[in-house]
Structure formats: C-alpha cells, structure tokens
Amino acid sequence: MPRHPQRLWEKLDKDDIIVLRAVEQLSPRYEFAPVEVIERKARLPPPRILRSLDKLNQLKLVRRNMGSIVGYSLTFYGLNVLAFDALYRRRVIDTLGDRIGVGKEGEVYIGLTPNGEKVIVKFHREGRSSFQRIRRLRSFVMNVDRKQWHRIAKMLGEREFKIMVVLEREGAMIPKPISWNRNAVVQQYIPGVELYRIKELDEETANQVLGDILRTIEIAYNKVGIVHGDLSEYNVLVSEDGRGYVIDWPQYVYKEEPNAMELLRRDIEYITSFFRRRFGVRIDPTAFFNKLAGAS
Template identity: 30%
Template sequence: MKLDVNILRYLSKDDFRVLTAVEMGQKNHQIVPLPLIDSISGLKHGGAYKCLRELLKHKLVHHDGSRYDGYRLTYMGYDFLALRVLLNRGHICGVGRMIGMGKESDIYEVSNEEGEVFALKLHRLGRTSFKAVKSKRDYVGKRTSFSWLYLSRLAALKEFSFMQALWDNGFPVPQPIDHNRHAVLMTLVEGHTMVQVNKMANPGQVYLTCMELISRLASKGLIHCDFNEFNLLITEDEEITLIDFPQMVSVSHANAQDMFDRDVECIIKFFSKKIGYSPEMDPALPYVRPSLQDAVANLDEKLDVGLAASGFKKKHQEHLEAFLAQPREDRESSSSEGEGEDDDDEEEEC
C-alpha cells in the first residue's frame, strides 16, 4: 500500500492518542478491545470511538468484530506513529518516492526543511502475517509467536545500533541519523545495488574489496550473514557501500564458520556467474577466500559486545535470530497480529 503522508494533515492529537492506545494494547492482545482503547487513550464522551472511525477511514487501524469489538494497527498506522516522531524531532518534513521494496522492508526518500534528502527504511517482518493467523510452532522457550510490531522494532533497533557502530569505526555504510519503532533514518547513498551490474571495469579490485570487507567485519567480531549482491551498493567509480544489518551475528556464534563461508561463497558465485570473473583464475589476487581464523586472530575490538549498551540486548538477538532462521514462508505464519513482547521496554514517544 502506498504511504500517503498527506493523511497526516487531517489527523488530530486525539487521533494519535487513540492510535498509540491501540499500539500499547497490542502488547497483550491480538485484537485490542474498544473499552481498553478507551481506557488507555483517556478520551471521554465517546472520543476514542470517533477517532477510530477517522483512523479506519484512512486504513491506519483494522476493525475485527469476530469475537468482540476490537481493533489492531495496520502497517500504515505503525508507519504514521514513527513518522510523527521523526517529524516532531525535526529530522524530516516530507516523504517522497519509494526507492526500494523487499519482503521485509520498504525504503523511501525523505527530506528535511533544508532540502537534504535521506533514506527511510521501514522494517516489515512478517509482512503478510496479519492476513491470516495460522498455527505457530514454539521456537523461543514457551512463546509460540512474537508480534510483527515487536519483531520489526527489534530489526530497526538492531540495524540502527550496528550501523552506528560500523559508521563510527570507518566502515563503508550509510550514516545513521535516527530511529523510532520500526523506522530507521539514514543518509542516502549514491549508486545502485550490485545485482543490477553486468560489467565492471576492475572486477578483481571490487572482488578484493568485498573480501576485505568480510574479513574486516570479522576482525571487529561480526559476520554479516547476508553479504551478497543485493546488500551491496556500487557507484560509477566502483566504490562499495554495505547495507542491511538485522541478521548480523557475533563471531562467537555457534554457526559462525558456516555463516562466514556462506558470505564468501555468495560473492564468488556472483562474480563468476554474473560478471564473468573467476577469482580462482586470477593470479593477481593475494588470496581467493579470506580465513575467519585469521580475521579473528586480528580481532582488536568486539563491536557485538559493546552494542549491548545500545539497548539491543542478548534476548533481543535470540528472538530476532529465531525468526530470521526460519524459511520465509514460515516467518509469515510465526509472527502474530498481536501478543507483543510485554517486557520492561520503555513506551515509545508519540
């Protein structure tokens, strides 16, 4: 669905109070009962119901009366909660065209009052999960599912935290600006995804840059786990920028070697099949495949340890890994409409 930010003009403070009330109610409910929305929003004389009619008109909430009279957020409703915060913080003032769309995220061009253009990534883990609630398997302790709000917020928190750490350490990544809920604001990087490239002027140099980047990440205690042509941007000068970080893991992970090797083989496969460049046949390369052991031997700082202070905790990593480890079709059925993680996380500002 198109993100129509013009709707923001027609929404009142009370509308956002009710929208936030639905979000808070979804911590413990798939469908939030109307009396609970009334209670959380604090509006009197049927104010919540009036606002819900307005929100329904703009498809920011969905009504469900199958078991009782209740509501849940739509992704656009969640988008608007995040956008309003970024707007109030002065980071953005307008949303432009969509520049990227995946199964689990959408990316838009946004601008601020100075006319600077940024990229806004909206995480959408379990994008279609709210269309049908299927039987769910137990994959984390006693829990059978996590809400798409919670999973998407975790993905955004992790991406922002890792991107900030990598940027601070001089890695070629977009500069993170801010985040809220499932949204991450970052600088807009020139270039296009490497998957769109058929020819390179210096394929050997670009290949080596990729391998050095994989090794350098490991020397900081990290493995990307999705290092491929879809997550690498390349400019006309063949400079590389790495994107997409929610799946990153520590080199101390039980499957670290397999994940490291998979990242390496993905790049070899791309260059061999798409670019027509075979690294094994290039004698000018100092090496074809980097070694995880060598990279870890040069480990000078474990960024994954330091990231715990950013708010992305071990339990968050476990929840997100459990979800991302599933086949994509299973992801859609294991993220529920509600049943959010009702821990001691601070309430989001609205």
C-alpha cells in the same frame, strides 16, 4: 500512493494520533484492544475516540475485530505512521518521497531532512525470511506470538540502526546511520545502483568495489565481532564514484554464535563468486576466510 506513511499521516488530527498510540500501547496485552480499554488509555471523550477509531479503521491504520467484544489492533501502516510522526516531530525527516526497491519484508522510501539532505527510510515489517538461516534469531522470531509482529519489527529497526553506528565508527563502507524510531531506520542515501544490476565494470573499479566489500567484512568481523549473514549482490550498492557499500544488516550474528563461521564462509563465497562470474575478478575465498577466521 495510498499506503504512503506521510500521505496517511497528513489525514490525521491530534485525536487520531492519540488514539493510534493508545492502540499501539495496548498491543502487548491485547490482540484486539477493547474499546473501553482504549477509552481509558486515550483519555478523550468517548464520542471523539469512536470517531477516530472509525477513521483509523477506514485508513487501514488499525484493524477492527467484530466479535462479541469489538476491539482494535495496529496494522503495519499504523506502525509506520507512528514512526513517521516521531521522526517528523524530532526534525529528522521533513518529507517522505517515493517508495524505492520493493524490499523483501518492509518498505524503503527516499526522504528529505529539514536541511534538504537526501536519506533512506526503511520501515521493517517482520523479518521471518531474513532470519530463516539464523538459528538464534529464528527461535526468537518463531516464539514470539504472530500477533506481536510489531515487537519484531521494532527490534529489527533498533538492531539495524545500532549495529550501523558501530560499523560506521569502525570505518566500514556502509551508508551513514542517521536515526531510528520504532520499526523505521533512517540512513544516508547512496546515489548509485545495486551490484546485481551492473553488467560490466572496468577492472580497476571492480577491484575497488570488491576491496570495499572485503574490507567491510573484515572490519565487521575483527573490530565489531559480527558476520553480516545475508551478503550478496543484492545487498551491495555501487556509488556513482565506484565505491561499494554493504547494506541490510539487521540479521547479523555475533562471531561467537554457533553458525557464525558457516555464515562468514557463505558471505565470502557468494560475493567472491559473483565477482568472478560477472567481472572476472579472482579472489580466493578460502584464503580470505582463513585469514579472518585464523586471526581471531
């Protein structure tokens, strides 16, 4: 596990963390922060800074630019290590375990809290593909300079965590949000499987899972005022006790946004047609859509 945030973090000493943070803080202003600027920011003797920069570069937590001016930028792994460091110091995470489910644009790990509670830590990367359909965010994401990808990754972490707090409060069937730092979101681990991997389900369980999903769509729309926007059998977990949990929320849109209705219709259409094809559950998507859209 060479890219594992905790394994990488364990190799670092105090100097390395200070220098890594300095490179992060300079990233809005410099594509590659020059060494002298890092020296001023980190406030350590230059030889120690150079030693740390070499080490961080070897571990691929920063990237070195060999131009006329040598400079450094933060990598995705460097950002993950800083997020892990903060979550560890705040006693949110004690141990980061195996990486699970290779995500579209990020990495998802199992973790343990200091109390031994099993959690999921999702490190956001960028979000370009999940924002492809979402016009407002697409223009935001596309307008941010490519070299400022960490701004987007952090925005995704904050967005996902904060909306999960509201959804949870309103009674949506989602994993309990626990904490967030930078691009990392910590949430309750749901023991179970992704819906797309389930080939058969008895009628009662299928109805219960679909009921949980539809209720969550309804709560999101009526009580929170949002549409998930990327709902499918890939973003639903079915727990061991046969309940459905909707995951992966960072691309949500507010219902007042121009494409919200189109996304709501699509979310409902995708999920009901999956249940029809796979388990023979018949729910009229148009009637459900009209019930929601008409009620607002």
